[in-house]
Amino acid sequence: MSNIKRNFSPQRMFMDLADEHTPLHEFMDGNDFESWKKDTLPAVLETLGGYPEKVPLNPELIAEWEHDGLKKQRWHIDVSKHISASCLVNIPAELKEGEKAPAILCCHGHGNFGKEVIMGNDSSSEMKAQISEMNQNFGHKMAQDGFVTFAIDWIGFGERDDRQKPNWINNAGSRDMCNILYLHATMLGMTSLSINIAHEKAAVDLAETLQFVDKNRLGVIGKSGGGTMALWMGLCDDRLKATEIICYSDLWQCFGIRDVNYCGMQVAPSLYKYVDLPDLQGLLAPKPLLVDIGAYDPCFVIDSAMACYKKVEKIYHAAGVPDNLELDLHDKGHAWGANKSFKFFNKFL
Numbered sequence: 282m283s284n285i286k287r288n289f290s291p292q293r294m295f296m297d298l299a300d301e302h303t304p305l306h307e308f309m310d311g312n313d314f315e316s317w318k319k320d321t322l323p324a325v326l327e328t329l330g331g332y333p334e335k336v337p338l339n340p341e342l343i344a345e346w347e348h349d350g351l352k353k354q355r356w357h358i359d360v361s362k363h364i365s366a367s368c369l370v371n372i373p374a375e376l377k378e379g380e381k382a383p384a385i386l387c388c389h390g391h392g393n394f395g396k397e398v399i400m401g402n403d404s405s406s407e408m409k410a411q412i413s414e415m416n417q418n419f420g421h422k423m424a425q426d427g428f429v430t431f432a433i434d435w436i437g438f439g440e441r442d443d444r445q446k447p448n449w450i451n452n453a454g455s456r457d458m459c460n461i462l463y464l465h466a467t468m469l470g471m472t473s474l475s476i477n478i479a480h481e482k483a484a485v486d487l488a489e490t491l492q493f494v495d496k497n498r499l500g501v502i503g504k505s506g507g508g509t510m511a512l513w514m515g516l517c518d519d520r521l522k523a524t525e526i527i528c529y530s531d532l533w534q535c536f537g538i539r540d541v542n543y544c545g546m547q548v549a550p551s552l553y554k555y556v557d558l559p560d561l562q563g564l565l566a567p568k569p570l571l572v573d574i575g576a577y578d579p580c581f582v583i584d585s586a587m588a589c590y591k592k593v594e595k596i597y598h599a600a601g602v603p604d605n606l607e608l609d610l611h612d613k614g615h616a617w618g619a620n621k622s623f624k625f626f627n628k629f630l
Contacts, residue, residue, distance in 0.1 A: 299538040306555045308563055308592070314599040322564055325556055326517070328549035329475040330467070333361035340487055343367070348401060350374045351424050358433075358487050360480035366433040367440055368484050369400045371424035372493060381495040383630035384429040384488050386481065386521065387420035388503025388510040391459075391546075395439020396420075396432040399507070415616040419502055419527075426623045428630075429494050433484045435477045435510065435546065437462050463545025472549045477510060478517050485520055496520070498630040504528050504573075504617055505580065509547045515565050523629040524565055527573040527617050528581055530593075533557050535585040542580055559589045563596030569605040569629040570597075571621055577614040605629075 288294060306321040336359050343355045352372040360366045376382055389399045394408060401421025403409045412418045420430040434441045437458040443450040444458070453461045463473045489496040500523040503511030508529025515524035533553045536542045562570065572593070574586045590608060597606040607625055611618030 295538050299534040302534070302553070304553060304556050304560065306560060307557060308560050308596050308599070310595065312599060314566065314596065314601070317599075318564060318566075321556065321560065322516070325552070325561065325564065328472075328552045328555070329478070330472045330549070331470045332475050332479045333363075333471065335479065335483075336360075336362050338483060338486055338490075340490065349421070349425075351401070351421070353400075356487060358483055360433070360483040361476070364436075364441075364480075366480060366484070368431055368433045368487055369396055369420075370488075370491065371400060371420060371430045373424055373427050373429065375427070376429075376493055381493055382427060382429050383498035383500065383626065384431060384491075384494045384496075385420075385423055385626060385630075386485060386488070386499070386501040386511075386514065387423070387430050387432040388481075388501065388507030388514070389432065389435070389438065390503070390505030390507040391438075391544075393445075395434040395442070397439060399504075400430065400432050415504075416613065416619055417504070417617065419504070419617050419619070419622070422619065423502070423622065423626070426627075428626060429488070429491070431484060431488050433480065435506075436473065436480070437546070457544060459544035459546040461545075463548070467550065473546050474509075474513055474549055477546070478513055481510065481514055482518055485518060489520070498522065500524065500626055500630050502527070502622070502626075505615065506544075506546055512561060512565070515568060515570075516561070521568075523569040523571075523626060525571040525573065525622055525625065526562065528575055528578055528615050529558075530562070530572055530574055530586045530589040531558055531581040532585045532589055536581055557589075557592075559592035559596070562589070562593045563600075566597050566600035567602040567605055569607075569625070571607045571609060571625045573609045573611065573618045573622075575611060575613045575616055575618070577612070578616075580615050 341357045354370040356368040399420040501521045502525040504527035508526040609618040609621045
C-alpha cells in the first residue's frame with residue numbers, strides 16, 4: 282500500500298496555498314515607505330480593472346423632511362451610463378443659513394436595508410433591531426454631532442437590489458448577488474469594486490455641490506462590507522481626507538481563504554497576489570485612519586484583526602505619521618464602537 286499522503290479537498294488546497302503565500306508587495310520591516318507606496322499602489326489599483334462611463338449627475342431633489350432633530354434629503358443622481366442611484370443626505374439641525382459643515386460619506390455593509398439603516402431609518406422593528414444590535418446608524422449619529430452625512434446603495438443592495446423595489450428582476454434565484462454582479466463585471470473588464478467606486482465618486486460630486494457642505498473637509502466611514510468600500514474610496518478619491526474603517530481588519534489567509542468570509546463585492550483579480558489587507562490599509566498613509574475592532578466580532582476575529590492592525594501600525598510609523606493612525610478596540614461584536622469617531626473627524630476635518 283502506498284505511503285503517499287494525498288489531499289482531495291479543494292478548500293484544503295487553497296488553505297495550504299495561503300499558508301505558503303507571501304504577497305509580492307507585502308510591506309516588510311526596513312522598507313522605505315515612499316518607495317513601497319510608489320511601487321505598490323499602481324499595482325493594486327490596476328487589479329480593479331476598468332470603470333463605467335462617467336455621465337452628468339442630473340441631480341434632482343426628491344424630498345426633504347425632518348427626523349430626530351435632523352433635516353433629511355433624498356436626491357436622485359445618474360452615477361454612470363445606464364444606471365442611477367438615490368442619495369440620502371443628513372443635515373445637522375444647528376447648521377445656520379450660509380454656514381458650511383464638513384461632510385462624511387457613509388458606506389453600508391451587507392444586509393437587506395442598504396443605506397437606510399446607517400442613515401437613521403428606524404421605521405420598522407427589523408431596522409430598529411439592527412440599529413440596537415450593531416450600533417448601525419453612524420450616518421445619523423455623526424450628523425447629530427455636526428457633520429453632513431450622505432450615502433447611496435452599492436449595486437445589489439437596497440434600491441439597487443434586483444430582488445426589491447423598484448426592480449423585481451430576480452433571475453438569480455437564491456444565488457449571492459455580490460458574486461453574480463462580480464462575474465458580470467469581470468466579463469466586461471471591470472469589477473464590482475470599480476463600479477461602486479465610480480458610483481460613490483458621483484455621490485461625492487453631488488456633496489461638493491451642496492451649499493451647506495465644505496468641499497475641502499470630506500471624510501469617509503464604513504462598516505464591514507462598507508469598511509471595504511471606505512478603504513477603497515480613501516485610496517481612490519483624494520477629496521476624502523480622513524477614513525474610518527469599522528470591522529474590516531483581518532488577514533486574507535484567515536477571514537478570506539480559511540473562513541470564506543468574503544464575496545465578489547470585496548475582491549479584485551490578483552489582489553492577494555500583490556498585497557494583504559493590512560498593506561491595503563497602510564497604503565492610505567499619510568491620510569488619517571481610525572480603525573474599529575470589536576473584541577467579540579464573530580466575522581473578523583480579534584486575533585487576526587489585531588495582527589492586521591499591528592502591521593498597519595508599522596506602515597504608519599514608516600510613513601512618519603504614527604499619530605495619524607488610531608484604534609477603537611471596543612467591547613462589542615460586529616458593530617460600530619463610536620468611542621473615537623466624533624473626536625477623530627473633528628480633529629482631521
